Each structure stands twice: as C-alpha cells, then as structure tokens.
Amino acid sequence: MTTPQPPAPSPTERRSRALDILRFTLDFAAHRKLTRVASSLTFTTVLAIVPMLAVVLALFTAFPLFAEFRLALETFLGESLLPPSVSDTIMRYLNQFAAQASGLTAVGGAFLVVTSILLIMTIDEAFNEIWNVARQRPMRQRLLVYWAIISLGPILTGASLWASSVLARESLGYIGNLPEGIGLLLNLVPLLMSVLGFTALFVFVPNCRVLWRDAALGGLGTTAVLAIMKAGFTAYLTRFPSYTVIYGAFATLPIFLLWIYLSWLVVLMGATVASLLPALRLHRWALQRQVGAQAADALGILRILWQARGTLPPGRSMAYLEKHLRVHPDALRDMLGALRELGYAVPVADGDQWVLACDPARADIGPLVDRLLIDRAQTELRAGTLEALSLTLQGNPPVLDALFAGDATENRNDDAQY
CATH class of the missing domain: 1.10.10.10 (Winged helix-like DNA-binding domain superfamily/Winged helix DNA-binding domain)
Known part of the structure; x- marks a missing residue:
C-alpha cells in the first residue's frame, strides 16, 4: 500500500514560503549586524591585506621559483576579484608597494603581522557569531592556525592558481582548437577556485560542524553574487562616472573601499545562508516566530x-x-x-x-517555566495572574472583568483614602 503524497503547493503558497524564507534570512542578518561587521572588515582589510599582498608579490619576485605564482596571482586579482575600472590602478600601486617592500623594517613587519592577525580574528569571530558558536577555540590553537594562514596561505593560493593556469594553457597548446564546451569549462576555472575557497572558508573557520553541501551552496551563491555584482559595478562606473567627476584622480580610493565593503557583505551573507540551510530544510523559519x-x-x-x-x-x-x-x-x-x-x-x-x-x-x-515562559517570582505580577494563566493553558481563559475585578475594588479603596 503506497503512502498518499501531500498535494503540491500552489503558486501563491510558493511565493508566501519564499517571502517567509527571505524575511527570516534578512532578520537573521540584521540581528547579527552584518553591515557593521562588513565595515569593520573593510577597515582591517585595507590595513592588512593590501600591504600583505605587496609583501607576497615582493617575495614571489625575489625567488625566481615563484615568478609564475606571482603572474597567476596578479591575473586572478585583476580579472576575478576586482572590477576592471580599478584593477589596473590597484595592481599598479601594489607592484609599486612590492618594489619598496625590501626596505620594510622590523617594526613595519611586526605591524603587518599584527594587522593580519587582527583581520583573521575578526573573520573568525564574525563567522562564529553567524553560526552562533558560544565556545571559541583555545587561544594557542587559534594563533597556530592564524600563523599557518599568514605563512602558507599565499604560497598555497599562488600554487593552486598557477596549477590551474598551467593546466588551461597546456591543454590549449596540446589539443589545439578545443570544443566550445571544454573551452568554457577552462574559462570557469577561476570561478571554480572561488567556489572551493569560499566552501573551505565556511567549513573550517566556524568552531562547529558544517556540512560540506551547505558550505558548497553558500560558496556557490557567494561566487555567483560577486560575479553579478562585479558586472553591475563595472556597468555603473562606466555609464555613471560620478565618482571620477567628484574625486578626480582620487576616485580609485573610494571605489576600492566601496568594493571591499560590498564584497565582505556578500561573503557574510553567503555564510549566513550556509548557516541557515539546516533550519530551512527543517522548515524552522515558520516556527521561529511562534511564542513559546x-x-x-x-x-x-x-x-x-x-x-x-x-x-x-x-x-x-x-x-x-x-x-x-x-x-x-x-x-x-x-x-x-x-x-x-x-x-x-x-x-x-x-x-x-x-x-x-x-x-x-x-x-x-x-525552573524551566521561569526561564523560558514567565518568571513567577517577579514582583510586577498582579494577584491572580498566574491562576489566570493556568486556566488559559487548560483552555478556560478568564474574561477581563473577572481578572481585574479585584483591582477595581482596590482602586476605590485607595481613592477613598485620598
């Protein structure tokens, strides 16, 4: 005997459910103050990532072994992460900083390490807040992970980007004219790298168990929104060059800051979606608003x-x-x-x-009732309120006249005294 299937939801029910999910996600993001976190990450990124990228590019230049790593990293930054209107200027400044990085003093190096750790700590705290993790990793473990990210992260990133670019180049040279489908797949390698990077970020940064499928969906959504935002950002700056008119030669700076802020906001929203997917699968968005x-x-x-x-x-x-x-x-x-x-x-x-x-x-x-429903020890409760609540839970709620009849008598006695 087959179990009868529930009827398919109507278009109106689907729209209502989609709006409920969207409202639930936006309320969660507002509760976590993601816009404020994105602002903090933007400030720390300017202090840490820009000089750190300059030092990484300088190290890749100093060692011929990493020369192709540098080229792959520059290509990825210019074509995948930055809008075309500012990528050339930003990369030129980064290369200028890299040329001067050899003169970095011990104090400057220490400042660079401190700002980099602050950035990673901010990301760590933001992700744990999104996933509602109450217990952070031990400080010793956190510092070890942070140092591994600072020291090995750039090399591993450059190596993976170089490997993907070599694979694409060698495939083109060996096979010649590739079918359109394979050529398109090779062009999607930077996007796939971004999806993998965001997926790993959502899995390993929070100090809790995150399913790979949830992280992958969050990473895919983050990459897609960033690509759409990049295209829209470029189209806006091309058709409405108001920043260039107002700021002139300094237009690159506010555009760069705005891009970093929007990028962090998208990444945090992607993390939010990944953290909420278990609740959405359980249809918990409908229960979150129920009292009790x-x-x-x-x-x-x-x-x-x-x-x-x-x-x-x-x-x-x-x-x-x-x-x-x-x-x-x-x-x-x-x-x-x-x-x-x-x-x-x-x-x-x-x-x-x-x-x-x-x-x-x-x-x-x-104690459970006092903690989650109503604290019976609070002095603001009127006489008979708890009894009225008990009757209500039994399905026999008292009317207002019956509940407040004693208050009327007390008020008349108080008025008579004055």
Whole structure:
C-alpha cells in the first residue's frame, strides 16, 4: 500500500514560503549586524591585506621559483576579484608597494603581522557569531592556525592558481582548437577556485560542524553574487562616472573601499545562508516566530532523554535530537545549555551524548517555566495572574472583568483614602 503524497503547493503558497524564507534570512542578518561587521572588515582589510599582498608579490619576485605564482596571482586579482575600472590602478600601486617592500623594517613587519592577525580574528569571530558558536577555540590553537594562514596561505593560493593556469594553457597548446564546451569549462576555472575557497572558508573557520553541501551552496551563491555584482559595478562606473567627476584622480580610493565593503557583505551573507540551510530544510523559519517555541523544544528534549533512561550507550546524541525534534543545531545547543544550567541534563563522553541529570520523580518543570515562559517570582505580577494563566493553558481563559475585578475594588479603596 503506497503512502498518499501531500498535494503540491500552489503558486501563491510558493511565493508566501519564499517571502517567509527571505524575511527570516534578512532578520537573521540584521540581528547579527552584518553591515557593521562588513565595515569593520573593510577597515582591517585595507590595513592588512593590501600591504600583505605587496609583501607576497615582493617575495614571489625575489625567488625566481615563484615568478609564475606571482603572474597567476596578479591575473586572478585583476580579472576575478576586482572590477576592471580599478584593477589596473590597484595592481599598479601594489607592484609599486612590492618594489619598496625590501626596505620594510622590523617594526613595519611586526605591524603587518599584527594587522593580519587582527583581520583573521575578526573573520573568525564574525563567522562564529553567524553560526552562533558560544565556545571559541583555545587561544594557542587559534594563533597556530592564524600563523599557518599568514605563512602558507599565499604560497598555497599562488600554487593552486598557477596549477590551474598551467593546466588551461597546456591543454590549449596540446589539443589545439578545443570544443566550445571544454573551452568554457577552462574559462570557469577561476570561478571554480572561488567556489572551493569560499566552501573551505565556511567549513573550517566556524568552531562547529558544517556540512560540506551547505558550505558548497553558500560558496556557490557567494561566487555567483560577486560575479553579478562585479558586472553591475563595472556597468555603473562606466555609464555613471560620478565618482571620477567628484574625486578626480582620487576616485580609485573610494571605489576600492566601496568594493571591499560590498564584497565582505556578500561573503557574510553567503555564510549566513550556509548557516541557515539546516533550519530551512527543517522548515524552522515558520516556527521561529511562534511564542513559546523554545519552551516546547526544551520539553521535547527532556521527553526524549526521559525515554532514553537505561539505554546503552546512555542518553541521546545531538544528531538524534536534531533529527527527531526537527530543531536547528543552533537552537539545540542553546536549549541544551539552558537545561544544563538548570540541572536537567548533562553531556557525557565527548559532549555529543546527553543524559537526564535529575531525578524525574522529584524534579518539576518550574525552573524551566521561569526561564523560558514567565518568571513567577517577579514582583510586577498582579494577584491572580498566574491562576489566570493556568486556566488559559487548560483552555478556560478568564474574561477581563473577572481578572481585574479585584483591582477595581482596590482602586476605590485607595481613592477613598485620598
């Protein structure tokens, strides 16, 4: 016997769902203050990336072994990351800085390292904030990773870009006239490199588990939006050269700053999409706005842990809870943290398994209600309010006259005294 399939959503339902998803994503981005984070990253990028690229280009020039690495990096920066209207000027300035990098003093080198670490720390903190990671990596581990990125990142990037360019060049020289499809695929190599780079960024930077498919979709979307933005940016500057008219010879600077800001904003939005994909698969955008959803999730966790008493291995894993409760990993971590603070549940083993930590015959849900619904100890509650709430939950809500009748008597007595 086949299970009947649910009816397909109508076009109106699809539009409503798409608007709900878009609103949910934009609300999340606004809550994380991505525009402010993009501004901070823009400032730090100008301080760190520009001089660091100049030093990298200088090192590639000093060692003939890396000469082709430099050419591949310059081509990638000029053709893939920067708008054509400013790429020539920016690359000329970078090459001028690179020619003078040999005179960099120890103080200048230390400043370059510090600003580079600050940039990576800002990216790290921003991504962990997007993925709602409460626990950062240990500082020793973070510094080791940062140093590896600063020292090995440029070489690995240049090597990968050089390898892709050599592959394309040798293929063209060996085969001759390539079919149109293969030629188009080779032209897409820089875009594929960008997708892989953003995917790796979204997987390895947050201090939590990120699915490769979610990171890949986020990286693909980020690369596509950057390519569209680059084309639109170029068309705007070509048809409406207002920056050139106003700033004259200095027009490259504001254009460059605006491009960096918009690029970081797109990258942060791509990370946001990658972090929200698990929630979207669970249709959690519709539940985020319901009052009391957190309390319902917490009670659902306690119910599963109560049912798992005496099982081997003890408790339930986070993957099990996520699957059976259809809870986003971020919300699940928040709820488990709250239950741990209230003494209801504790992690075991490596922290992935959770067990009931209280005696279910004695523990009540009072602290959970105080934490997630209404604090019964607050002095602002009127007499009879908790009783009215209890009646409401039982399906027998009192009318306003019955709820405030005692207040009217008290007010008349107070007026008589004055």
